[in-house]
Amino acid sequence: MNSRSSVQVRGARPGSRRSAARRRPPRGAVKARGVQSPMADHVRDALQDNAMVERLARNFKALGDPTRSKLVLALSLSELCVSDLAHALGTSMSAVSHQLRILRDLDMVRVRRDGRSQLYALNEAAFGLCSPRICQAWVGTLRRPADPGGRER
Numbered sequence: 619m620n621s622r623s624s625v626q627v628r629g630a631r632p633g634s635r636r637s638a639a640r641r642r643p644p645r646g647a648v649k650a651r652g653v654q655s656p657m658a659d660h661v662r663d664a665l666q667d668n669a670m671v672e673r674l675a676r677n678f679k680a681l682g683d684p685t686r687s688k689l690v691l692a693l694s695l696s697e698l699c700v701s702d703l704a705h706a707l708g709t710s711m712s713a714v715s716h717q718l719r720i721l722r723d724l725d726m727v728r729v730r731r732d733g734r735s736q737l738y739a740l741n742e743a744a745f746g747l748c749s750p751r752i753c754q755a756w757v758g759t760l761r762r763p764a765d766p767g768g769r770e771r
Contacts, residue, residue, distance in 0.1 A: 677744075680724055685709070686717050693727060693740040694750035703738070 665671065681687055685707065692698060692706055700718065704711045718738055721727045725744045729736050742749045 677724055677726065680720060680726065683717070685713070686721060689714070689717055689721060690726065690740060690750060693738055697737045697739040699735045699737055 681690065688707055689703060692703060698706070700711050700714050703718075704714045707714060718727060718729075722729065726741055727738050728741045729738050731737075740750065748755075
């Protein structure tokens with residue numbers, strides 16, 4: 619062998635320069651079993667539903683905006699009109715209406731008319747197990763005080 623660090627692989631022709639590292643599976647890799655469980659097939663089928671995956675991504679993207687997350691938190695506490703939401707968030711009614719429109723288009727909030735007012739409420743069904751009232755991630759975040767630097771502990 620020459621100065622290069624090649625390793626002779628068992629079963630390889632003498633003189634070939636295939637390295638042993640190229641033939642080994644990556645560290646931590648799990649070999650696929652011959653028979654998969656029915657649950658694995660169910661999950662695989664669900665992941666193939668591109669429309670569902672895209673809808674889920676849009677919902678998470680919508681919640682990534684701090685103003686929309688505040689609206690969701692506010693509406694998880696009470697049904698409110700735009701002016702009350704604007705006052706609670708300290709922003710304009712126009713900005714709140716714009717954000718509510720996005721949440722309505724995603725079916726995350728519902729609106730009902732009460733006389734001359736429109737009251738907005740959280741559509742709990744749209745969140746499923748991630749509903750702010752029952753999801754432990756939301757509940758834990760709401761119970762945990764933020765430190766003065768604005769970071770959560």
